[in-house]
Amino acid sequence: MQSAPAIQKLLDELERLPGVGPKSAQRMAYWILNSDRATALRLAQAIVEVKDTVHFCSRCFNYAEDDLCEICRSTSRNQQLLCVVSEPRDIPPIERTAVFQGVYHVLGGALSPMDGIGPDDLRIPQLMQRLGSEDIREVVLATNPNVEGETTAAYLARLIKPLGIKVTRLASGLPVGGDLEFADEVTLGRALEARRVL
Amino acid sequence: MQSAPAIQKLLDELERLPGVGPKSAQRMAYWILNSDRATALRLAQAIVEVKDTVHFCSRCFNYAEDDLCEICRSTSRNQQLLCVVSEPRDIPPIERTAVFQGVYHVLGGALSPMDGIGPDDLRIPQLMQRLGSEDIREVVLATNPNVEGETTAAYLARLIKPLGIKVTRLASGLPVGGDLEFADEVTLGRALEARRVL
Known part of the structure; x- marks a missing residue:
């Protein structure tokens, strides 16, 4: 394509x-x-x-934008409930979902021995420090339901449980509105294992 | 979403x-x-x-970027062959395609009585002036093969033919690599009408 250099x-x-290829x-x-x-220029300015x-x-x-994020600054959040996620x-x-009313801790990634990402590369020391200084009663491990996320969740659970803090994990199962026919075996297996009494 | 204002x-x-929705x-x-x-900042700067x-x-x-575009400045293009398009x-x-070696004229749209776009809203006067002053032997009408593009091509053909300049139109037919089974009736009809002797 013979385009102007700019x-x-x-x-x-x-x-x-x-997600942007040559056509888009x-x-x-x-x-x-x-x-x-x-x-x-508004777009350029928003990036800057x-x-x-x-x-x-x-x-x-x-x-x-300030020292604390909007969620940490909010006075209406439950400070005793902490959700751990990989990324902002x-x-x-x-x-x-409007279901979670607690606060967050962002690890900045997930454990991945294959990529050389160990506990010291994530904000796990900072998490442990918060658990020591703040009055947190429950930690919800909301890392991704993939190999790295599960590994990270298992590692954190082993680390946090001895502190006497309740540790929970997001449920695995069929997506709401999903089709049983198209569910993968692992998800369907988890949904069976975690079946509820009605 | 509780995002920082920026x-x-x-x-x-x-x-x-x-093509960009909330998710992308x-x-x-x-x-x-x-x-x-x-x-x-390179992205922001490129926009500016x-x-x-x-x-x-x-x-x-x-x-x-200069007074003339790269194609008009090029000395290797055929200045007697002019391709008319709607947009840059x-x-x-x-x-x-590397098939066309001539120069271009951009109309800045297509005739559309429904949208109130008439000949004076396009760069048709400038086209006629070029045909009067430049030594152009053939005009290829490459407006889109839709209602507005066909209307514009028909209008321009009527205007240019009396000047004794050859006027051509992009061929309509089956897309190369396409499937006859999935061709729409209009395209297939055009392909039949324009059938070639082998």
Whole structure:
């Protein structure tokens, strides 16, 4: 493609975004070229601003603009209930359920011996320190239901249980609205094992 | 979602992009948050730069950084062969075929009485002026094969033919690699009408 260099540079940068291939990068680039200057600059400004103002919450390591994130600053959250997640991006889906009213701790990843990620590469020391200094009664392990997430959950459970704190894990089972026919064996097996009396 | 305001602002701006819904905006926002500052700022800078440096080619109305676009500046193109397209985004797919060696004219849309877009809203006067002043032997009408594109092509053909210039239209037919079984009736009808002797 014989593009102006500035367009080519924009295409290159857009293609770095997750889920954006050459075709969608081109659609976005033409949208930016077609849009009025103010709209395009608002996008550029939002990118700059997020890098300038957002950092990690000093307590839970969620994204925050101030020293503490909005959840840690809130006075309506149950401070005795702590949910451990791998990444900040895992918090919004949990918040959307409106079921969890406690606070969070973000590990910044999951244990993965294959990738050389051990306990010291995650914010596990900071978690243990919080469990020592804060009055936490229950830790919900909400790492992903995959190999790394399960390994991390098992490791943390062994570490936290001796402190006399209740440790729970997100339930595995059939997704609501899902189809039994299309469930994989592992999920269906877990759903059977965890069957409830009605 | 209880996001920091800067993250929410970025999500709002990303969602304006074509083909980007709430989920992909969130993936992109987290990618930007996770990436190092330099990478994120390169994207912001590319957006600013494209708005600052790219405008329309004064001859063909393709996107250009200088007065003329790269195609109009090229000395290796056939200046007697002119391809008329609706939008600048229609040029890269034609260039990628490497079949067309002429120059372009971008109309900036297509005739659409329904949307109130008439000949004066497109760069048709500029096209007629080029046909009067440049030595053009053939005009290839490469507007889209839909109602507006066909209307525009028919209108331009009526306007240009009296000047004694050869007017051609992109062929309609079955897409190469396509399946006859899944071809729509109109396309298959066109392919039959335009059948070639072997």
